[in-house]
Amino acid sequence: MRWRKAGFVDETDFLLRSRRQRSPAEVEMQSILTCVTQAHNPRLMLLAGSVCIAGIYASFSVANQAVRSEGAARRNWAGISIVAAGCTAWATHMIALLAFDPGMAAGFEPIMTALSLLTGIGGIGLGMALAVGRRHRLRRLAAGLILGLGIAALHYLGQASYRVTGQVAWDMSLVAGSCLMGLTLFGLALMMAGERNRGLRRFGAPLVLAAIVVLHIGGMSAVTLTFDPEVALPSTAVPPATIAPILAAVSLGLLILAFVGLRLTLHARAQQQQDQQRLRDLANIALEGLAVCDGEVIATANHSLERLS
Template identity: 55%
Template sequence: MNAILTCLQSSHDPALLALAALAALVCALGVYGSSSVARHAGRVDGTARRRWAAVGIVAAGCTAWATHMVALLAFQPGMQSGFDPWMTALSLLLAVAGIGAGLLVVVGRRDASRRFAGGVVIGTGVALLHYVGQAAYVVRGVAQWNHELVAMSLLVGLPLFGLSLAVSGVRNRSMRAAGAPLLLLSIAVLHLGGMAALQLEFDPRIELPSSAVSPDVLAPAVAIICFGLLCVAVIGLRLTLHAKAVLRRERLRLGELANLALEGLAICDGDRILTVNDSLATLCGMAPAEFVGRSLRSLVPGRDLLALPEREEADADVVTPAGKLLPVRVLRSEVRLGGRPQAIIAFRDQRERLRSEERIAGLPAHALELEVTENVVLQSERTTASHLKRLRAMGVGIAFDDFGTGYASLTMLKQLDVTRLKIDRSFVREIETNRKDQAIVDAVIRMAEGCDLAVIAEGIETKAQADYLRGRLPEGQGYLFGKPMTAGSFSLFFVEPAEPIRRTG
């Protein structure tokens, strides 16, 4: 530490310490500009994404290089000095390549270990820039290195680079804000440690190489790059403001659409709730504004809804301001707002369903039959199969509706524990004259008999259809036997004698 302080006091001209402050300003502007451009690259697609990503990488490399060069220009060794042009150019290329390689490691990734590794790669590129750049700094004297200080700058600086990138990828906004200050600190550690490690001793016998570039000649080039970084920062600011305006409009529009939904909806940025619709606010007994900024975990304690598989339903409990738990069914999906992923959590009130289950619970299980279709099963095959298996274990019958119309009906028949097949009306409409329909229906009947399944034909509307099916099927349903009716008419309906094909609806 004393070596670093001595370096700052004796090796930087007090009149030129303003250049050191300028270096810090250049670094801050460059970090803001390059990170803003990189975030914009994540919001667009295709060629635009690649172009903006390239601009961000080059801007980040130039930021590190310009910061280093401004600080070196402020360095006053007390002897004639200059810069090797090829080594100086190489240091810039190493910075751009190192930062680009590090960003490739972390692009699209949020896991901390991957982002930490990418940060270390970026730090390695900046370290190469720094020490190759210092090697490009030539004087009329002998350069000696303090290897302990070099090692210290690397051992402290590189983990700080990794930590800054890991923190910038977390969902917590307050923690994410610490990424940029950590990045600035890591750059400062590398620079100050490296400068303190370099000791120069004047030797009048040594002349500067003929190819050495004077600091006065290099300064305008550095100034041009600094001006370019300022422009990038301004562009980054405009892109950020535009993205925020677009995000506000999209959130407002999505909120308006959400209010048309009957189910409760919450739009979240990580664990932070951005907005909810009126349905969810009514369910919880709160005003929509009370949800904004609230943690999703505090609304649904004990469940990490963000970890749910997308579009797979799960049971949960929503806590009200009074501390009451309301049973809900939740479903998570993702959308991109302003180029950023946002989670949409749907909440379905389960209180009426649970009350219905309690009423049904008083009936014998064998008196109940549940109809399922292929589309319902395919929406969540594993979950639906599990639920149906539990219902069958209770004795509830399972009828496979619209059998034969889907592309996976036979597969479903094998996987699901059904008790009845319902032949779709499309095979019954011309059953008395169409040989193909007759063959299909007969085949389904034989298959059902082989699998010990009951069979019922749907859509029987004419006496000719009933006459053909009589003797082949014990049950049928359709408008021939009954149409929608009042409760009183329904009671009288079953007083009449039954047809040979039993009426089932």
């Protein structure tokens, strides 16, 4: 996001005046670099990244708990995971918007802000419903694209709810580029998350984080704000000071959920180890040689098979 004031000349104004001397690709890259390095409060951006990481971990942990559960418990955990994922994307985006300094009075249109959150949760819910328990990669890829559409809609509805005392112009090539790259990353994330190989599954969460970062940086770099004293904020605009406590509460909830997810993961691993040890003890009682295979690899074998070998 870039802004200009009447009578104020800075690197951004020079960039806008020199568009004719630079190629479109060079102008867009300079816009992104300026947005990232100069227009945002680094502490709030660090907070946004921390909330995003904690929320993604919490969402994936609770989603894994839903896969391990059955019946009503499975539906409940799945619902919590979907809401957590939507709140993660929304809180990350809104904190990053608060980190931006437009150089003029700003606020948020309340209905569109709430609609951005609900749209994100709906898109994530539909994508997760199509992806959970599916082994077909193309099915999970399609689910990831649907999930990505929901988060992209969340991002740009939230950005459109941002009101300033000035004129707003969009660079649609950057908008399209951020959406295309973000959707690709979301599709790959859900495809990786359902793989049997544990090493590949670990790429799921980082890819989601990368997709959210791409959407935010691309969207913010695509907007130019021009200060106009004749433009007033709507009377219904919510000031950033009012949004901040709401975001703090959502962030705290995601942090608590991340700890709950960690505890669930550790408990599931301990239970799995106990079950495996119980099976090994039972297998060792048998006189016959027994082996448990994972494809063509022997995962474990009892004492009888070891002696026979």
